[in-house]
Amino acid sequence: MEKGNEIIIKAGKSALHYWREVWRQRELFWILGKRDVMVRYKQTVLGVAWGVIRPLLTALVMVFAFGKIAKLEQGSTIPYMLVVIPGVIIWLFFSQCLSQISNSIVGNGNLVSKVYFPRIIIPFSSLLVGLLDALIAFAMFFVFCIYYQFLPNWHIIFAPIFLFLAYLGAFGAGLFASVLNVKYRDVAQIIPFIVQFGYFISPVAYSSERVKDEWWYPIYNLNPVAGTIDGLRWCLLGDYSQFNWQSFFPMLVFVMVSVLISIWFFRKNENSFVDHI
């Protein structure tokens, strides 16, 4: 920190150069994220292999339950596995970020009550764990592409954008929840519940083509995960999936509004976290 830099501590006033301070502490973002990644597979025999096992098993169960038993695969022109994997990638990434972020402040209570740094670094840094898993799941997708001899087209360059949008969606909702969680631990009860039933109200294991003509489809699209999954399918499945503007716009609006409101809400409350934690 350069000299002559005066800090004023006052009620209801966050630091003047908040974002500059966040930027200055970017190393902390990195190291907290790295901590979560390193800790994750400590003292496990299979280690990072779990990163493959989880999406793989999820996808297999989905293909079995929805493709085989519910017979949704019949109308599909490409192997159903390839339809399911983008859904699984987004869903696992979204749900993981959501639970990590919403628990981030309480989970790092020991830091919050003992050291100062811009608190928003904590939820930011929760991204890395999920991101690593998502990258592994992408690799898995390409293995299946080789297996099925399927070649994605140029749309694939947009995949990171949809992953990022999924992150922002989780960030917007999770950040809000993380603030509430400090005072009301009910949030910690709700989040796992959302993660559990969210599968069924998002087009994870089925294509949104199937529900497009229902009257409730616009309501269905309020779920930001629907838009990102549709988007990622468009990226990965090339000509076999249409770009779905109907789900894209609600998702974009949700992401922008929720992120802005959450950040405002977070900044407003962050200085009193320690009094409630």
Next chain:
Amino acid sequence: MKAISIENISKKYILSHKKKKYQNLKESVSGFFEELFTNKDEEETKEVFWALRNVSFDIEQGDRIGIVGANGAGKSTLLKILSRITEPTHGEVKVNGRMASLLEVGTGFHPELTGRENIFLNGAILGMRQNEIRSQFDEIVDFAGIEKFLDTPVKRYSSGMYVRLGFAIAAHLEPEILIVDEVLAVGDSEFQKKCLGKMKDVSSSGRTILFVSHNVTAVQGLCNKAAFLQKGKLVKYGEVGDVLHDYMASISKFQLQQHWDTPEVAPGNDQVRIKNIEVVPDFVNGGKNIDVRTPLKVNFEFWNMHASAHLNLSMFLYNMTGECVFNVGSQAKTFSNGLVKGVLEIPGNFLNDGSYYISVMIVKDTADPIFFMEEAISFDVADYREGTNWYGKWPGAVRPINIPIQTWKVDGLL
């Protein structure tokens, strides 16, 4: 230049007391539904608690401030506000310069990570850059003395190693303003010595230090100014000796005198009655409270009811753990009835610091104790030392400086 200026800081907490209405699960379930339908308000009372109230003072650059006060006086709240962990309800603080606060040793250590990984993690949390840590890495490991266990998860560390590693990292922070909470309360005396030594180094390099401690000796040795908080208010701020005197006077429960006006109300029996017992310090060095240098006089007066009694006095000095430090007796003399006075002189530079109490026994015919006045008076002896960098508890029942140790050179060869 002002490093920190604190203006009218207050911090309010709201305590809510909820009456426990239900004793078991069944009652609480039925109670919950009852409330749901009858819309009965919970019996909740709220109480406003001011952890700090209108505290203002300025800290100059290079000052070393000790913050003292009883438990609950608001010391930790003040540090939390200064280190930006919580915000004040009212008031404003201006801070000039890079600040680091050390409210706990090893903040953010992750038990699953190794010592090496935790050094980087903890360093980053305390605000060090990765390359700063890298360049000081060897020194940190050396200071903590954990070379062998660098790649062991810290959950397998002994608690001593854990604390040493935590402090070693913090000790290599180089802020302009350092805020330290009672970190010295943990760890063995070896570790405390190391901590204080390091703090001394930091302070001699002209940096500003704020230091909370119950160890008055450490505050006296390290700080040039002190702030005394009581129930959230700043009672006194200024030169360290003055402030500590007020603080000590407020916490000590000593009783320097007991006095009775007439034999009828005085304790004793039909042979003797106690009139007065007091301890009188002789402040030779212009001090204001009893410290290890102060000579003390114990005056004792009693009424002798017998026409002729062969009496002597026996005084017992106990320390707070109840051990008798010494017992001295007077020469036996024959007294006719009337007031008898005895004086015991305890020289300065003899007692160790701590709390003491005195019991007095009146003995007849050198063998028969006729009255024993237990715990008649008590007093505290404060610590004082100079010419040393060590502020741990000085061991020993007494601290007789007058018993010298001499050293001299015997031989020039190695």
